[in-house]
Amino acid sequence: MAGVYKLEIKESSTELKNLLRDPKTASDKERVQLLYLLKSQQATPLQQAAELLGRHRVTIQTWARMYRQGGLEQLLTHKPASGAPSTLPPWAEEKLKQRLEQPKGFESYEEIRQWLASNLGIEAAYKTVHKWVYYRLKASPKVVRPRSEQQDQAQLETYKKNWQRTWRC
Template identity: 60%
Template structure:
């Protein structure tokens, strides 16, 4: 009969329930749910399970192939992204974060670009530096302006209120 799977699921129904409760992300939940549906006979075929999970049959067959190959560990293993490496490596970003926390800070993003090239030997575009500082590190390159010693605290508070 087409669509009938030939797979021995090693885990018991109770173990699968426990694993399902313990998973926080949809990535692992869907895969364990597939095994649970097949183990409890709620889905007779892979096609039925695909309809219940809202996934394509081929996707479920890939999951089952990985389960056959290495068990639960292989099924729940995430693939490593194959994207290009970051323009500014992690070690540079950590030393950069330390420098941003210092009181003198930087004068702006252009100063950060110059510091990266001079001290760390990394050439980075202004746009790259801005994205990293502003969005990833959630920091600001500028330090607060100094307050004049001639100002009185009462005048500052009065100014803030009005």
């Protein structure tokens, strides 16, 4: 019969049930769930298991092949996420963080970008610098704006006390 995939599951259904209780990741839980469904015969063909798990049939077949080749250990191993290497190395991130903590900050993200290029030799796009500073380092390039020396302190204190009342309707 076409589409029938025989898989010998070595673990007992109670072992698999125990593994389902505390998986390391959601993906691990789905993979163990596949074995549990097949072992307890709640899903006999892989197509039915795929429908129950909400995964594509090819994904389920890949998981079954992984289990057949290396058992539970191979099924639960994950490839490290690949991706582009970071444009800002850890040492540069640390120097930027230290520079952002200084009282004299940066005027803009463009100024940060220029500082990275001139002091650290790192060419980075404006968007990249913004992402690193704002989202990753949780910092802001803004500096404290100058205050007038003629400012009346008593008037400022009165405003601070009453500013909420002025905005209420």
